Amino acid sequence: MSTTTHAIAAAAPGGPLAPATIERRDLRPGDVLIDVAYVGICHSDIHQVNQEWGTAIFPMVPGHEIAGVVAAVGADVTKYQVGDRVGVGCMVDSCGECEYCLAGTEQFCVKGAVLTYNAVGYDGEPTYGGYSRQIVVKDAFVCRIPEGIGLDVAAPLLCAGITTYSPLRQWGTGPGKKVAVVGLGGLGHLAVKLAVAMGAEVTVLSQSLKKQEDGLRLGAKSYFATGDPSTFDLLEHRFDLILNTVSSDLPIDSYLSLLRVGGAMVNVGAPPNPQSYNVFSLIAGNNVLAGSSIGGIAETQELLDFCAQHGLGAEIEKISADQINPAYERVANSDVRYRFVIDASTIGA
């Protein structure tokens, strides 16, 4: 048994994205049915539609930055009620029993966390993401969106927000710390806002100075163009933390040279190609080159509460469903300011 809902899907690798209908399962006792209000376009959607990360499942309904309102709940759900404002991010299930699930880091589940789309659930059914009118999700993977944050500017927090919040926290962002954010896109602009709210001194490292005014308005203290080679001389040994949000290849050694002794460069950007670096770039300053994967559900709730407290949300360009394909082009060209958010009421309308 299931219910048909309108969605936007890629029928085959490379797209285009086009209207489709999909089935959502009937509510199990622990499920929540969500009327999607807004869904962000993450660069990960584009990587996956284009199969840049390896073989993907088609048809694909992308979307893991979902904000909406609870429309119905299963018999055992006590945490949510009809009408609650909620969000869903990159995961919709995990085993709940392994050491990582118990530690609140479901993304590392030993059985394998079930991703919101381009995955197969434990029931053997493919998962379809948030570019749709409705979604059914297990209550443990639903977060509450606090009053005070609009659902439209909250949607990107469910992936871009948590993916930057988690490493910023892990690597000690706070007063007295100098943080560089590489790439001012969806993740990058939220990284700037969050690191500033945490009290750090933030620098944006962008390909050009085109978005400088915005970067400074978001709270960055300084802004440099990485296309200008003198930037790397000027900023040598400057930063405690470099958060790399770039979706394509980067000269890692040049960035490592910007770290203070003991500083870390953390990669959240997920370019399809292998990246390389010279080990001496790390040895020279006891430096760390790390990665970071989204964040757990409890930490995502913590992030949403942090954003409500600090009056933070994403900077968005709201679009209708028929504008998704040109929006993908603009994201691929680093021309988004700073997250496209789809008005889900236009899907199938």
Ligand code: NAP
């Ligand atoms: P985005 O909005 O496209 O932002 C990426 C930014 O990187 C661009 O705005 C651009 O900023 C910069 N950039 C792009 N191409 C570049 C190049 N060739 N050289 C230097 N800089 C370049 O993408 P996003 O949605 O923020 O996602 C960023 C990456 O994070 C993607 O690879 C995505 O898949 C990944 N991601 C990872 C996780 C995780 O768990 N680790 C979670 C979500 C997303 P400037 O114009 O300012 O230079």
Ligand code: ZN
């Ligand atoms: Zn994402």
